[in-house]
Amino acid sequence: MKTTDFEFNTDATFIPSDPLELRGKVRDSGRMIVLDRSTDAIVHSVFSTIHDYFRPGDLLVLNDSYIMANSLWFKRGDERVHVSLYGHEPDGTYIVLMQPEQQSEAVGLTLTSINDDRLTCTLLEPMPNQLWKAKFEPLEQLVPTLDQFGHMFDDTIEFDQAHWRTKPEAYRSVYAKKPGSLDIPSAGLHFSTDLLTQIASKGVEIAYITLHVGTTEILAVRHISEEEIEDHKVKPEYFEVGDEAAAKINRAKAEGRRIFAVGTTVMRTLESLLVNKERKTTVQAKTGWTNLYIYPGFEFKVVDVLLTNLHQPRSSHIVLTAAFASKDFVMRSYDEMIEKGGYEFDMFGDSMLII
Secondary structure, three states: OEHHHHOOOOOOOEOOOOOHHHHOOOHHHOEEEEEEOOOOEEEEEEHHHHHHHOOOOOEEEEEOEEEOOOEEEEEEOOEEEEEEEEEEOOOOOEEEEEEOOOOHHHOOOEEEEOOOOOOEEEEEEEOOOOEEEEEEEOHHHHHHHHHHHOEOOOOOOOOOHHHHHHOHHHHOOOOOOEEEEOOOOHHHHHOOHHHHHHHHOOOOEEEEEEEOOOHHHOHHHHEOOOOEHHHOOOOOEEEEEOHHHHHHHHHHHHOOOOEEEEOHHHHHHHHHOOOOOOOOOOOOOEEEEEOOOOOOOOOOOOOOEEEEEOOOOOEHHHHHHHHHHOHHHHHHHHHHHHHHOOOEOOOOOOEEEEO
């Protein structure tokens, strides 16, 4: 399938740089576009009405990971080097962005943290888009140093560092419990505690999984530059599905109840559990890494409903939504949003519900 099929005019789009709460609004006040696959209808609504789309017995699956600081200053002699972590790798290494950019002959170069000289960063291998594969030693010192001295860097928006330090909860879902993401699992930001209570009161069950967002959120990685979407590659990300979540998923599947995924992170995690398996296979609790890339033609075996944010053109995220709702339906919805105007895109923007 041609990547150009997933382009749309972004001239009228707006990408906010702050969460709704830091713009004087409440979490569930954003806009929401609803795609009903059974009727081929598109409804323009607001997020607070999402409770109307739940049925008693639905299983709502949430990602309880939250974003850590992802950037630190290191030194190379008298030179300061800004290191931003963009992804975890299964072998314990990280994908990082170096500023100023380091030349390929810097392989083996070891940098020392400006804030804690026990922590070092060694460049192992240059990668496309100015990225490097690197290792941090001692690894157990990385998270405490990030927590105490780190700041936020993103290649698509400019984080307000003062807000990040003083109001970190604004950048997390209200149900977040586990630090580990290097970018925001953003679909869950729309839920308020009151709205979740209202949804649960309808007889909706809730399960929690964990996926720590990493390299798949880098604009250069999620943007598909290949002519054919099938030629694109995504990066692995770490996930955890515990015994309780697996049991709830299996009961919902066995009883024919809908499974409602909040975000592409949850979709990717749940569908990874049954890759190369029959639809009726029992889901097993699992901890591991997924490099699942979902594009049109993918057979969904777990998820029945998807909530996601509004995505960039030619991105692996918009391709995933097209796999779930069909390319024509999804792209028609984006055309409507652009024509109507006022929608906000990306991590702090509005949402799309596909039922």
